[in-house]
Amino acid sequence: MRLLILGGTAWLGGTIAAIAVRRGHAVTCLARGSGNSPPAGTEFVRADRDAPEAYAAVAQRDWDAVIDVSRQPGQVRGAAAAMARRARHYTFVSSASVYADHGTPGAAEDAGLLPPLDGDVMDSMEVYGEAKVACEQHVLAHFGPKRSLIVRSGLVAGPGDETGRTGYWPLRFARPAAEDGRVLVPEAPDLATQVVDVRDLAAWIVGATARGVSGIFNAMGDALQLAEHLAEARGVAGHTGPLVAADQDWLLAHGVQPWMGARSLPLWLPLPEYAGFSSRSTAAAKAAGLSLRPLRETLADTLAWELERGADRTRAAGLSADEERDLLRARASDAG
Structure with missing residues (x-):
């Protein structure tokens, strides 16, 4: 799999990249490079995702899949638009914070969502859920439901x-x-x-992306x-x-x-x-291969x-x- 990871230098993104490399995939990480380095065995493309030409270096190549962990709607909108004709599949790591109701135990992926953030920039964690909703919508608008995997993660451990x-x-x-x-x-x-172990979450994301799994999943622990x-x-x-x-x-x-x-x-x-915040249904993700230690x-x-x-x-x-x-x-x- 020719895999483009938008990020790949922080905790979850880096774990995804490292697992993908170990499984034999060709991995490119696009990031600012101001923090941690991407894992060994990856190609690194330095870019500021807020810049107008952020994806110029990768938008001229074909990719089997893109994995994106951003929380900024403008970044996701720009990436999805730039890669829509270059990538076959787009995986976006979202969050359980997108849900409007956290009081109902056992709720599944069809539960109601917060309104999307009106704007490109999330400038406060107070609107984190709304920002992730907007990101999801940008991915679905450019890739459609059959080419998109939306991973709604819980607390990563x-x-x-x-x-x-x-x-x-x-x-x-x-x-x-x-x-x-x-x-x-x-x-x-x-x-x-x-809670979901970062290694289990990353392994499932890589595997599901490689298989071209589409849909929306609560990827959380038991x-x-x-x-x-x-x-x-x-x-x-x-x-x-x-x-x-x-x-x-x-x-x-x-x-x-x-x-x-x-x-x-x-x-x-x-x-x-x-x-219900930490008791959502994970039946769909488990049926799609999520395995928990x-x-x-x-x-x-x-x-x-x-x-x-x-x-x-x-x-x-x-x-x-x-x-x-x-x-x-x-x-x-x-x-x-």
């Missing part, structure tokens, strides 16, 4: 996760902030989690209760200390943010409005990567050790 969301829990259990090993956890018995996910994280970390549970009202009242970012508890989301393997590999990177480094998500100790003291005071 595994070694290399710089967002800190999937590494937070195994690392916290391996390195508790409290001397007695206590760890603060959300009390959310009805909340599901749904839905698992948060308590079960935390139990797996404790297991890989060897944690035996106490768990200190706090419900969502207490966490919010004490300034703990859900999901991601500073002073947060990753994977935790308020209910009922997010009851055990969550414990993903968490163990992520913990090893986190420890190699440095357990005490500043993180993009979670509670700092000081913040957690303060919250544990507040929780003990409330209980006493």
Whole structure:
């Protein structure tokens, strides 16, 4: 397969490129090249996707497929228009954030979407879902449903996760902030989690693209209760200390943010409005070949990567050790 990856230097794109090379495909990565280098064995084309002639160097060649991971509608519109007569197939990596309703567990790909972003540039993560909707529409407009694969990914996990969301829990259990090993956890018995290992997602994208699979798919992990996910994280970390549970009202009242970012508890989301965010149907993707490794393997590999990177480094998500100790003291005071 002659494969053009628009990106290929960041986490998911780089993993896709590396797997494609290992499978014997001829891979070209088009990117600015201002960050990481593309994997060994790829051809690199340096280009700014916001520039008028961004695709000039690749639009004169024929491709079996294009894979695009952008979040910017203008970039996707330009790429799809430039490659429509040069590529047989276009795979776009979208997101579960395109859905308008996150409160219904088990929803499939026919669930309603947000309105598309009106414009070419997503300048805030507040409109990430709308931007991805617009990107999907640009791909379908230029390639049509029979030549397009839309991959709606959930939370991507595994070694290399710089967002800190999937590494937070195994690392916290391996390195508790409290001397007695206590760890603060959300009390959310009805909340599901749904993470997909970056290696499994990338492998499926490469395989489905090579086979010319078309359609729209939720490419996500198996839905698992948060308590079960935390139990797996404790297991890989060897944690035996106490768990200190706090419900969502207490966490919010004490300034703990859900999901991601500073002073947060990753994977935790308020209910009922997010009851379906991490419990979407993946039946279609599994029927199309999506294969998932055990969550414990993903968490163990992520913990090893986190420890190699440095357990005490500043993180993009979670509670700092000081913040957690303060919250544990507040929780003990409330209980006493």
